[in-house]
Amino acid sequence: MASIYSPLTGPEHRASVESDATRLSKPWHALRQDLQQALGDCVHFDRGHLAVYASDASNYRQVPIAVVVPRSLDEVNAGVAICRRHKAPVLMRGAGTSMSGQAVNTAVVFDISAQCAAIIDLDPRAGTAIVEPGVVCDQLRDAAEGYGLTFAPDPSTHSRCTIGGMIANNSCGPHSVMAGKTLENVEALEVMTYDGARFWVGPTSDAELERIIAVGGRRGEIYASLKALRDKYADRIRARFPTLKRRVSGYNLDQLLPENGFNVARALVGTEGTCALTLQAKVRLVKSPSERVVLVLGFPDIYVAADAVPEFLLCSPIAIEGLDRAIIRGLQARKLAAAEIAMLPPGDAWVVLEFGADTLHAATALAEHAHSVLSSRQCGPQPTSALITSRDDQKRIWSIRENGASSTQLSIDPNVVDPKVGWEDAAVDPARLGDYLRGFQALVDRYGYRTSLFGHFGDGCVHARVTFDLRNAQGVLDYRNFAREAAQLVVEYGGSLSGEHGDGQARAELLPIMFGDEIMEAMHVFKRIWDPDNRMNPGKIVNANRLDDHLRLGPDYKVVNFSTRLKFRGAEGDGFQRALERCVGTGRCRSHKGGTMCPSFRATHDERFSTRGRSRLLWEMLQGDLINEGWQSENVKEALDTCLACKGCRSDCPTHTDMASYKAEFLSHYFEKHRRPRQALSMGRIGDWAPLAARMPAVANFMTQTPVLSAIAKRLAGVSAARSLPKFAPKSYRRKAMGRIGIGNGSAPSVILWVDTFCENFHPEIAEAAATVLGHAGFNAVLPAKAMCCGRPLYDFGYLDLARERLKTILDTLSPMLEGECAPVALVGLEPGCMSVFKDELLKLFPDDPRAKSLSDKTYLFADFLAANAYTPPKMDAEVIVHTHCHQKALFGTAGDKAILDAMGVTATMLDSGCCGMAGSFGFDPKHADISSTVGELVLLPAIRSSPQTTLVLSNGFSCREQIQQGTGRRVVHFAELLAIAHKAARTAPVADSHEKDLAPLLG
Structure with a gap:
């Protein structure tokens, strides 16, 4: 997908480019000129791109020479040819989620994930698909599911x-029990060597092999050399290669053996881009069980759980996953995933068995049979169990396994260093797994480390996050010694140093322990056959860098202490730098669908505009190497400028990286030395001028709604010409509801109704509806003594000092109102973006003020308050399509909305639509108009257009309603309006047609 974002072209950008040019050595400067002349703006040498591609999800950091985001495979071919002329190393990179360091290098990085991502062919009869290398795993799986098929390997990413x-990593996932690793699911590959040869490879008969050699050329030369390698080392390969299913370490030389069909494609799987580039892949698709159930077993500890793996295998599950107490206890300590953990049966270790069949009854029968067998086992403890048949509940169970390790990868004990990858995924014979884990734990204990154990028990593959201390020389030495002993332990059990994530740099140095000198010599020969000049991802697998080279958080890591306006505090420690360390690179923000984050990445497919990319830039800013302008960095500013501050990462990211807050903090410093844009006054300070304009609504509307004057107004305000400006109401809500100011009278308990700037001045009918419904619920809605703005738009422009003043006024005004026996019981609001201020920014700006904590605790969204107070809504016969505001999803959730809608009896569709794209002022900015539109068109706007005109469209956010109305022409209602109409309809029933008449205003 082509990026729709136009990079900066002003003097700041030119200055940055010039400084980058001086940074490049002379040969790379010539490389830059040739690449840019041939490939244009898909070539990047700027420090912003280099910074975000310098790290992956591993412990390593290597700054690229350049980044190329090719628009086609032909551009890959052209780019590599230019690199060859300049003898520049190359690295092809996908999502950059590798944990062993194979996705970083001092090379020209070709990111094929953005645009080389087509499914070229899918043949359900043959059970195969041909894909470009940038196709996402779920993209292929979703396409295959339409035919009852799937691509079996499914890592947590x-x-x-x-x-x-x-293909590069030979990835696996939990369902390798069902259908093997990536290797077993690759039929053929189109590859390109560094010297430009391009051809298909796959299994090769003896006759075909001789024919290829006879034809000659580079392909014939390669095949002849591979045949010679095979003939020389065949017996040693058979003797030395482990036979376990999860051997991922080293090159797959065994695939060249005659009994394996001289399969050159599978020999290249797992080579981590060190031999050839994959341009197309023909992969195998297998039957996907249409129904699945999960049986969760609880054990006293992880070792006895592992002892039972042979028994699990006899029950024929399609996945066998193990999980020890460390991750669960870590989640509990952080108050995360409580509902999911509550679904687990009693125990201190758990095994998840998944069963699949054509019917739910058949799948359940398999699980029940397994339960019967395992509950009557004679050896070892009988497990506790929970059978999970609901698809939604199964997803929640799997979420613990997929996200738990990342969520707990920062230590909450200041005396314990953070757990790290580094000894991540060794594999042994599943029948010996329990004993191996006991030996591994003993090794961990001897070094004084702590660890968590989890993984793919059905194939004997165990992941471990270990508390390696890499920030001092002795800690690094201990890490080296531990890794060597751990490798020796794995070999004693006949295992593989890597069972999933590949060797990269983390384990490549240790491969001689596993394979011995003769096999390592064969692997060096294999590498030279394909890449004689060592230009393909050098330093990985063979000719390996040391495992302690290029450490991202090594002894040279700088700890920077400085004052921030927002206070960043968390269970894992305080401070802005500690907050940035949350991002461990797993890349959940690069997901193409589901959840909220990251809308700007989904629109642009630009790594800089992902949560991870921005975190990397801010991290580099603190280190001051690549990004050395501090808070005045234009590279950081450019990346943050496209952040919609949706807060999706605060909830969707496993580590709860909070980019909206980081953006606000950065901008507050950046604008100390730069002039804020026009939008800062027109949109950022709308809370200041809107009440003034609302005193003369006719005049304000004449200026903003009359065609010619509106165009001028938008130009002056810095608003996109394609956007419509909201219309001021004839009378603000406060002027209508003077009687509600202050403490209410009567026996009904009171609540403070927080009427935000948008409901106050543009849509007072929403506040009126809310007050009416609160009255029906038995509450008296009162207003603060004076009009106030929460300051939500201020954060988008870094006005943190001004925002703090606004909140201090609110605390001084509301705190006395909320005290005493007859005080209002809650602060109830209508706009999720505004109410999120009281749940989030208020606590960051006043972390030590007990009034802030008290006000935050008493803050509710409208539907949440009603649901929490046993409100019974009137019944309503209607179809409703619901888009939830991002801040609501991130900080409040949707349980209240769902509870009320269910109680009303409406047919509600809760869209998994992500961000609407408007995001406050973001979508009104001309610079963001394209991104805003693209985000809206991903899911939300097409879903609204395709819904019947008789379907009500519901959204609580002002900006969401503006995006939908301006993008589809449909009327959008607030929850308060829906309930008010329902009450009105209930009063007028059974008058004929009253229901339809009452719904008419909501349908527009």
């Missing part, structure tokens, strides 16, 4: 990892 990356 399946929502963003690419097929090309999976």
